[in-house]
Amino acid sequence: MKKSSWWNTFTDEISLAWTVAAKDMRVYYLTPPMLMFGLMLPFFLFFSFSLKRDIGAEVGMARLLALTTFFTASSAGPVIIPLERRARTYDRLLAAPMSLATLLIGKTLVGAFFGLGVSLVPLVVGLVVLDVSVANPGQLLAALVFSSLAFAAFGLIFASIPTQSVGNIMMPSTLIRWPLLFVSGIFVPLDEMAAWARSLAYLSPLTYAQDLFNHGILGEGSLNPWLDLGLLPLLVVLFLLPAAWLHQRSRVLGY
């Protein structure tokens, strides 16, 4: 009886997380802030730093996918949650019979699917138009899925800032996310970095995503792919824990 009760609660929470995610996909994916911060920004950044540089299509593809999952997935929470706070629809979710963890898992799924969906565009273009070859499809798929999940959870940390304004979240979020671009092996490969810069790179979640994309597309990376494969799922949990704590703290303040 007890197990059955536990199982029912578990399945209810999974169902609720999916309900939240499905609703957000329908409501927010095509809103201007999502398109601006999640869709245009990574492509703009990629072309700013890659045009007229002599990089191969495969290298460019690995970079673009890392950039896209990073910016796209991590934008969903910081855009959607303040918009929902402002419309008071967030209260509807908080008052529903689910835990805060379930709500945040739902929001993580929204970001992850957004990251995955947007990444498919350059991936298909690369495979079909540019004839990019993929060295290890399994690792590429793992990179897409785990990076999207990890970065979506990463974005939820910023979304905990108690505000109803997207801008108030995007400012600190940009302050943290942009410097990570330069110490994560995207524009300067890890092997070419100075020792101090490489020490910083190991602290960046983007490093492991970029490395796994390199393994998947180029067939080689700077780190052991198993390290990337182990760390990225772990990062999902490591980001969700402080996010849950910070969101709980925001609730004490009335957000």
Add this chain to the structure above:
Amino acid sequence: MKQIAIAVENLTKWYGRPGQGVLAVDHIEFEVYQGEIFGFLGPNGAGKSTTQRMLTTLLEPTEGRITVGGCDLTHDARAVKKQLGLVPEESNIYTELTAWQNLIFAARLYLVPRPEQVARAEELLRLFGLWEKRHVKADNFSKGMRRRLSIAMGIIHRPTLLFLDEPTTGLDAQSVHTIRNLVRQMNAEGTTIFLTTHHIEEANQLCDRVAIINHGRIAAIDTPERLKEAFRQVQSVEVAFEPDQLLATGTLEQLPHVTEVVKAGDKWRLYTTDPSALLPAIVQHAEQSNMRIVNLATLQPSLEDVFLQITGQPLGHEDTGRGDSARRGPAEEVAS
């Protein structure tokens, strides 16, 4: 013995550090009985919304205990939330979705079984006159339609305890009538209703008991009639003259036993401790001033009078329906 739907003990909320921040709710205690309509009144900033947000799990109390249906809100939030329906003052619907999609989402959020979702959504859309617009995005809805949809979303899971925050504010008479009837019907079917409102007349008409909160503390709690009885000294006489030559209230204030004079449209309301002594003085005053009395009535204290006496301040933004809420004494209308 009445069963308790909500028990609030020592409930306190500080915004900021306790002792240093702002004390929004100050150690309040009250009970709401099962099956009653409980009104929660207070001026702006008194702590109404903060209290309601704590009762509906949206805000964590600094101190105190809330029990809903016997379940502790802190330790058994999921079980409590399943029983609750919440309709906030602002219609929190998804304007990007249609009325139908909004209702189905709300049903899923409360784990309403799939076959029942459709039947219940149809029932509520028809009840609220939104069936024809079910496939229209809520963005195109009027304020009244949004409000009705918001209420439908709040009750789709048949809550046993419904929180309504200013449910009729800013709505047309027809919508107000529909919503008040629905509240009465749900209550008759056993739903306990916690009604937060600025509209005193609404509380007077709907509520079994009301609590008045002021400066974060419960200032009074009782049935509307008993509250009015307790403030019997707040009686008044309403009079209309023709021609009305009283350009200033000073003339009427000089009459015996008058404590305050308020102009109410084309009438004057004279607050008094002794209406029977005041009536002959008014008639005499009219004769001396060559005015005809076209209307004269004694009024019992209204719930709003009680509210004003307790809080010492006018209500917020709402038209409080002062004239409507005042109760006329039987057979005391006089027209000369």
